[in-house]
Amino acid sequence: MKLLEQIMEELGADTLKCFSVVPSFGGYFRSVKGVAEYTPEKIVLTLRKNRITLLGENLTLGKYFEEDLFIRGTITGVTID
Secondary structure, three states: OHHHHHHHHHOOOHHHHOEEEEOOOEEEEOOOOEEEEEOOOEEEEEOOOOEEEEEEEEEEEEEEEOOEEEEEEEEEEEEEO
16 A cells, blocks of 8 residues: 555645545545535535535535545535646
């Protein structure tokens, strides 16, 4: 696992390991600095270097602790800007 982390770090791809999505349940996001936009259909998260846009249904913000955020709902799309 350390090799994969080293490769991603050297490629500047730290955002690839910053979230996990579970179908029909929600997602877990790391390194979240803030929430730029929030509706039940769209959430825009601000990270250190990028923004993540989530599209879905019944999206709600869950627990936020030490830059980790849990989001509940059905996530149908994720884009990284």
